[in-house]
Amino acid sequence: MSLNARATGRPGVVWAVPALLFFGIFALLPMVIVVALSFTDWSGIGSPTFNGLDNWAHLADDSQLLPSFRLTLLLSVASWVVQTAVALPLGVWAAAAGRSRATLSAIFFVPLLMSSAAIAILWGLLLDPNFGLASVLGPLVGVPDGNFIGNPDLAIWVCIAVISWQFVPFHVLLYQGATRRIPDSLYEAARLDGATKVQRFRNITVPQLRNTIITSSVLMLVGSLTYFEIILILTGGGPGTATTVLPLHMYLEGFSSFDMGYASVIATLLLVLGTGLSVFVTRVTGYNRMDSQLEGL
Amino acid sequence: MRKRLSPRWAAVAGVTALSLTLAACGSSGPSDQASGASTGGSGSGGKGQIWVITDASLNPLQKKSAETFNKATKSGVSLTVSDFANDPYKQKLQTAIGSDNQPDIFYNWGGGNLKQYVDAGQVADLTAALDAAPDFKDKLIPSVLGVGTIDGKVYGLPMQGVQPVMLFGNSDTLAAAGVDGTPATWDDLLSDVKKLKAAKKTPFALAGSQGWTELMWLEYLLDREGGAEVFQKIVGGDKTAWNDPAVIEALTKIQELVDAGAFGTNYSSVGYDDQGTLALLAGGKAGFELMGSWEVSALAGSFPDFAKSDKLVYGTFPTVPDGKGDPKAIVGNPSNFYSVTEKSKVKDGATEYLTSTLASDDYVQGLLDIGQVPAIKGLEDKVKVGDYADFNAFTYGLVADAPSFTQSWDQALDAATSQTLLTNLQKVFLKQMTPQDFAAAMAAA
Numbered sequence: 001m002s003l004n005a006r007a008t009g010r011p012g013v014v015w016a017v018p019a020l021l022f023f024g025i026f027a028l029l030p031m032v033i034v035v036a037l038s039f040t041d042w043s044g045i046g047s048p049t050f051n052g053l054d055n056w057a058h059l060a061d062d063s064q065l066l067p068s069f070r071l072t073l074l075l076s077v078a079s080w081v082v083q084t085a086v087a088l089p090l091g092v093w094a095a096a097a098g099r100s101r102a103t104l105s106a107i108f109f110v111p112l113l114m115s116s117a118a119i120a121i122l123w124g125l126l127l128d129p130n131f132g133l134a135s136v137l138g139p140l141v142g143v144p145d146g147n148f149i150g151n152p153d154l155a156i157w158v159c160i161a162v163i164s165w166q167f168v169p170f171h172v173l174l175y176q177g178a179t180r181r182i183p184d185s186l187y188e189a190a191r192l193d194g195a196t197k198v199q200r201f202r203n204i205t206v207p208q209l210r211n212t213i214i215t216s217s218v219l220m221l222v223g224s225l226t227y228f229e230i231i232l233i234l235t236g237g238g239p240g241t242a243t244t245v246l247p248l249h250m251y252l253e254g255f256s257s258f259d260m261g262y263a264s265v266i267a268t269l270l271l272v273l274g275t276g277l278s279v280f281v282t283r284v285t286g287y288n289r290m291d292s293q294l295e296g297l
Numbered sequence: 298m299r300k301r302l303s304p305r306w307a308a309v310a311g312v313t314a315l316s317l318t319l320a321a322c323g324s325s326g327p328s329d330q331a332s333g334a335s336t337g338g339s340g341s342g343g344k345g346q347i348w349v350i351t352d353a354s355l356n357p358l359q360k361k362s363a364e365t366f367n368k369a370t371k372s373g374v375s376l377t378v379s380d381f382a383n384d385p386y387k388q389k390l391q392t393a394i395g396s397d398n399q400p401d402i403f404y405n406w407g408g409g410n411l412k413q414y415v416d417a418g419q420v421a422d423l424t425a426a427l428d429a430a431p432d433f434k435d436k437l438i439p440s441v442l443g444v445g446t447i448d449g450k451v452y453g454l455p456m457q458g459v460q461p462v463m464l465f466g467n468s469d470t471l472a473a474a475g476v477d478g479t480p481a482t483w484d485d486l487l488s489d490v491k492k493l494k495a496a497k498k499t500p501f502a503l504a505g506s507q508g509w510t511e512l513m514w515l516e517y518l519l520d521r522e523g524g525a526e527v528f529q530k531i532v533g534g535d536k537t538a539w540n541d542p543a544v545i546e547a548l549t550k551i552q553e554l555v556d557a558g559a560f561g562t563n564y565s566s567v568g569y570d571d572q573g574t575l576a577l578l579a580g581g582k583a584g585f586e587l588m589g590s591w592e593v594s595a596l597a598g599s600f601p602d603f604a605k606s607d608k609l610v611y612g613t614f615p616t617v618p619d620g621k622g623d624p625k626a627i628v629g630n631p632s633n634f635y636s637v638t639e640k641s642k643v644k645d646g647a648t649e650y651l652t653s654t655l656a657s658d659d660y661v662q663g664l665l666d667i668g669q670v671p672a673i674k675g676l677e678d679k680v681k682v683g684d685y686a687d688f689n690a691f692t693y694g695l696v697a698d699a700p701s702f703t704q705s706w707d708q709a710l711d712a713a714t715s716q717t718l719l720t721n722l723q724k725v726f727l728k729q730m731t732p733q734d735f736a737a738a739m740a741a742a
Contacts, residue, residue: 043391043413043417043712044391044392045391045394045395045413045414045417045419046395046417046418046419121571124568124571125571127566128566128567128568128571128573129563129566129567130563130567130573130576130577130582131573131576134566145561145562145563146563146566147562147563147565147566148566149506149565149566150505150506150563150564150565150566150567151565151566152727152729235506236384236506236507237720238506238508238565238720238723239505239506239565239723239727240720240723240724240727240729240730241720241724252716255388255391255392256387256388256712256716257712257713257716257717258391258413258712258713259713
């Protein structure tokens with residue numbers, strides 16, 4: 001405990017101990033172990049044996065690596081575009097007062113309460129081409145045989161749609177809270193100046209939501225970089241390898257082929273990619289400078 | 298706000314302890330009660346866990362037999378059954394074996410699947426226990442027991458019916474399309490496809506979202522084209538055998554079937570675990586399905602009226618023109634097996650359960666009652682009675698007459714090769730990969 005903390009009565013560094021310990025044991029330690037495992041040969045049973053750079057050399061001849069990487073990029077970018085385009089307007093809309101808005105918002109949040117497994121199984125049944133909703137809706141959207149998750153060109157987009165369905169409510173919640181924090185005085189002043197609704201949204205709401213947009217974007221981008229539960233249950237990476245995103249490729253190498261060493265190599269790659277991406281986004285957007293959006297108010 | 302040192306430290310410690318405890322709770326699975334409870338030593342009681350695959354018909358029998366054993370045994374051991382879905386089970390087992398959360402008895406497929414656990418020293422050698430129970434040993438069919446035998450030692454005991462793959466059909470659908478029973482030859486099969494398509498039915502239901510259902514087509518076609526020895530070479534480690542002309546011919550026939558619309562157009566969206574193909578067959582939307590003999594118990598669980606009716610027909614896989622294979626040869630799972638973990642704390646009790654139960658009259662009859670023929674000798678009379686008498690007699694005869702019984706490839710091969718095989722085969726069915734590319738990719742895998 002520092003002298004400063006005692007003098008001011010503010011929380012000292014010791015208050016961070018539980019969080020730091022938790023982070024160390026459940027985040028940092030596994031990362032270190034994964035990096036260590038990437039230099040071993042291990043099937044999950046018995047003990048890992050050191051095999052040097054064998055796993056890393058395997059990266060060069062893994063024909064699934066690049067396709068998986070491309071799919072992961074597609075998933076990240078498409079999820080970000082789709083989810084932001086839906087969540088931002090919906091969050092701003094939901095922030096305003098009104099009983100019907102509150103009721104509808106509550107309904108929109110339902111997917112947030114469901115586990116990924118439940119969502120994937122639910123959608124799996126809905127997407128059954130012979131007995132599910134897919135057989136009814138498919139013909140209306142140009143898929144007469146309801147073959148959504150079995151079509152290599154469509155399957156990844158179906159996954160993006162289902163993942164968005166799951167996570168949009170969470171981001172709506174972020175935007176709703178942030179919008180409610182914007183001082184009314186800004187809107188009043190704009191109204192006096194004769195700004196239209198669209199102008200107020202563009203020139204007040206969006207700039208005021210800047211930090212929330214960055215937070216939400218980082219969560220989406222980095223999140224979809226490592227996300228695979230729904231894809232695993234919905235398509236298993238198929239048909240063929242049409243939806244085998246990088247984290248799923250890692251999972252299948254680890255838990256279907258039982259090659260934990262190579263799976264750890266992919267995990268390490270994902271770790272570097274994810275950290276790099278979040279650092280990049282916060283740098284580029286200036287989020288790390290922690291500027292206030294309310295200076296002068 | 299005044300704070301003194303000691304309460305603050307106490308609070309920090311308390312919160313830390315609490316959060317770590319919560320995390321520990323969160324990370325442990327439902328299997329905790331499994332091994333956590335198995336504290337007693339052999340002979341002095343204790344609890345044991347049996348891990349099996351979810352099967353609506355079989356699970357009640359497994360649970361009942363464990364209860365019967367628990368009441369009868371003098372070892373004081375009490376066994377409970379936990380069931381898991383098929384695909385996650387293999388992953389759960391792989392990570393649990395050798396850990397503190399491991400089961401005492403586990404369901405497996407024998408062959409290459411069991412061998413990896415044996416190689417890791419995690420499976421108990423049951424040879425001595427089997428020799429000590431000659432009455433039990435004599436009842437087991439040797440060729441099936443062989444799949445649970447590795448390097449001359451018995452590690453797995455057959456625990457359910459023999460499971461040859463065969464053709465199933467819905468006679469109402471077939472009759473409406475003018476198809477008479479299951480096809481005997483490849484030409485019959487092709488003409489059946491045309492007739493069923495003309496009647497707006499899916500000729501063969503196929504759960505293409507799960508690669509192993511497609512694998513059955515390749516297993517049978519290769520067996521018919523080139524005989525059982527081609528795959529025997531592959532499983533023996535000769536990867537050049539993937540380039541055998543019979544492999545190419547079998548895959549070419551598969552793509553011809555796809556082109557002919559034999560599986561419909563949306564088969565790669567259909568699943569087996571969620572009863573997708575069962576519903577197609579029982580609901581009259583598809584004419585046939587190629588599936589293991591467990592199809593009958595699966596149908597009995599989900600569509601009991603159909604399973605018990607005369608509408609459900611079955612037959613052997615057809616012959617192919619100029620095929621080198623024996624038309625009586627079969628593929629599938631010779632059986633599934635129970636093995637005991639080496640470090641189980643109730644090893645003796647678990648072994649006693651296996652030797653006293655698996656060939657007992659109650660267990661054998663229980664299997665026959667749900668349409669499964671156990672790998673037990675001398676059932677000629679028993680298979681002729683009961684709800685599934687005709688089907689059981691057919692299965693028994695099929696296995697008894699078969700010159701070879703090739704184990705499902707994804708069980709016979711190691712896990713990494715199986716994974717590559719299933720992914721590549723899906724691509725062949727999607728026509729994303731040619732037979733030649735498939736053979737080259739597998740030879741290099």
